Amino acid sequence: AHDAGALLLVDNTVPTPALSQPFRWGADVVIYSATKNLSGHADVIGGVVIGRASWLDAARVFAHTFGPTLGPFDAWLTLRGIRTLSLRMQRHTENALRLAHYLERHRAVSRANYPALESSPFCARARRLLPAGAGALLSFELAGGKPALESMIRRLRLVRLMPSLGNVATTISHPASTSHRGLDAAERARAGISDALLRCSVGIEHPDDLLADFEAALS
Structure with missing residues (x-):
């Protein structure tokens, strides 16, 4: 970006400052x-x-x-969350890695x-850029297709289906019918969705508790 005379802007929402500090890598x-x-x-609804x-x-x-500025109470809630950010991200990352290993080995997951x-083709890069952990976000694909997906969602008890992400509760979403529903089938296929x-x-x-919920839902 700098060689082309452009600023480098990084969306650091998923790793957060607890796991990644983009200014160290030249972000503007x-x-x-x-x-x-x-x-x-x-x-909270807000941005930084x-x-x-x-x-x-x-x-x-x-x-x-x-006027797209935080109200006083939203700002207070955000500051409250930041106080526990490093502790939460450590647990998020530990749980995500354990769940990823479990899903990778499960017969119902392709x-x-x-x-x-x-x-992962990004493993070496993640180790270099995210040495403290790769964060809370992962994805997986079921071998049984959409029918298996719908069955699994119905059987989950602890994990909730919702379009947002990044809070203390584990959530899942279906990109093809939510975040990427505006793309046609060919466009989603090219994006790997x-x-x-x-x-x-x-x-x-x-x-x-987390693994037990997925085990019951996938069985």
């Missing part, structure tokens, strides 16, 4: 959805933009003019995607 501007892991409790003051002047003028898995793909935002529950 870093953004966060404070709705996700930064606040961590699914009770960080960078040199001179580069953020336009964003500041926009915010002052149109593919598990998580950067810290040895089978099948009808049997699920995204999982791993929470901080006891890992045994």
Whole structure:
């Protein structure tokens, strides 16, 4: 980006500052959805933009003019969440890696995607850029296709189906019918999003409870 005369902007929402510090890698501007892991409790709607003051002047003028700024209580909730961020992200990451290993070995799962898995094409990069852990987000695809997916979702008890991510509770979503529903089948296929793909935002529950819920749902 710098060689081309452009600024490097990094969305660091998923790893958070607890796992990744993009300014160390040359980023000029870093953004966060404070709705996700930064606040961590699914009770805030907000965002954060960080960078040199001179580069953020336009964003500041926009915010002052149109009002997309945090209210006092939302700001307090975000600060409350940040106080436990490092502890939460450690547990998120431990649980996500354990769940990813479990899903990778399960006969009902055809593919598990998580950067810290040895089978991931991004494993070496994740170890270099995210030495403290790869975060809470993973995805997996069921061998039985969409019917197996629908059956699994109905059988889950602890894990909840919801479109958001990044809070203390483990949630799953179905990208083909939510975040990527605007794409046609060919476009989703090129993006690697099948009808049997699920995204999982791993929470901080006891890992045994989490694995037991998936085991019951996948059996």
